[in-house]
Amino acid sequence: MVRDRHLPRTRTATSPRARRGDWGTHTALILAALLISAPLLLALIKATQPSSAVLSPSLLPGGAFLSNLERVWVDAHLGRSMLNSLIVAVTVTTGKTILALLAALAFVYFRFPFKGTAFALVLVSLMLPTEVLIVALFDLVSRDLNWADSFAAIIVPFLASATGTFLFRQHFLNIPASLADAARIDGCGPLRYLTRILIPMSWNTIGALAVIQFVYAWDQYLWPLVIMQRDDHQVVQVGLRKLIEVGGQTDWGAVMAGAVITMLPPLIVFTALQEQFSRGFALSEDK
Numbered sequence: 001m002v003r004d005r006h007l008p009r010t011r012t013a014t015s016p017r018a019r020r021g022d023w024g025t026h027t028a029l030i031l032a033a034l035l036i037s038a039p040l041l042l043a044l045i046k047a048t049q050p051s052s053a054v055l056s057p058s059l060l061p062g063g064a065f066l067s068n069l070e071r072v073w074v075d076a077h078l079g080r081s082m083l084n085s086l087i088v089a090v091t092v093t094t095g096k097t098i099l100a101l102l103a104a105l106a107f108v109y110f111r112f113p114f115k116g117t118a119f120a121l122v123l124v125s126l127m128l129p130t131e132v133l134i135v136a137l138f139d140l141v142s143r144d145l146n147w148a149d150s151f152a153a154i155i156v157p158f159l160a161s162a163t164g165t166f167l168f169r170q171h172f173l174n175i176p177a178s179l180a181d182a183a184r185i186d187g188c189g190p191l192r193y194l195t196r197i198l199i200p201m202s203w204n205t206i207g208a209l210a211v212i213q214f215v216y217a218w219d220q221y222l223w224p225l226v227i228m229q230r231d232d233h234q235v236v237q238v239g240l241r242k243l244i245e246v247g248g249q250t251d252w253g254a255v256m257a258g259a260v261i262t263m264l265p266p267l268i269v270f271t272a273l274q275e276q277f278s279r280g281f282a283l284s285e286d287k
Helices: 016-047 065-074 078-109 115-127 130-144 151-158 162-173 177-185 190-198 203-218 222-227 236-241 252-262 264-272 274-280
Strands: none
Touching: 016 065, 016 252, 065 078, 065 252, 078 115, 078 151, 078 162, 078 190, 078 203, 078 236, 078 252, 078 264, 115 162, 130 151, 130 222, 151 222, 162 203, 177 190, 203 264, 203 274, 222 236, 236 252, 252 264, 264 274
């Protein structure tokens, strides 16, 4: 059928009720976004105010952000603490990703006794937070291994990842088994199959796990507070907490400025990997 070019095009009219519904939806989303971002906006505003005005109800931005940042950067050695946290976060993220890939490879493509029981124990470890194991972990790290006040104390205990093992196992199960059989026929060993085939097909899952583990490692507070006594090895979250004096006068302007700056590395990592993060958790029939 040939369309007559002289016929006028018709437009679908939007009813007033539909337009009111769109306005209502947009208004609700804007209010929700403002409500969620209110603590961050408040921290940004207070970081620009002098110390005398931080505790006031004023919500007008000031001009003291650079002076607040200088105090927290020089007096509290925030730069050194951020460097320590960056070393820990990058090392933990890299180590967890490698070990999770190897563990998932074993659970999917190898046969060994009690494989189901071993994987169940891995999942059970998700229910054991660090706070439950902190006393036994402290004795092991400080007394038996003599790792107190070292980066190994806040890196090695967190290299195993049950979350990463679970994510990669589920992802590998969605890859056709015929691909592994073809690679085996061609003489491809397990590690070569992992590096040449599985990893290139898993970049989205790797990116999603990297975001989660980086933020988790960057936000460590309780364990470094317990095991670290040297200030030059301390992480940034503990360094920020030391700015808040108990029973004394706290420079809240500097605290807010430091909190804003420490949010930048996780934000940069999430921004760089947001596409992989979204696709890594997307359920698709193409996997």
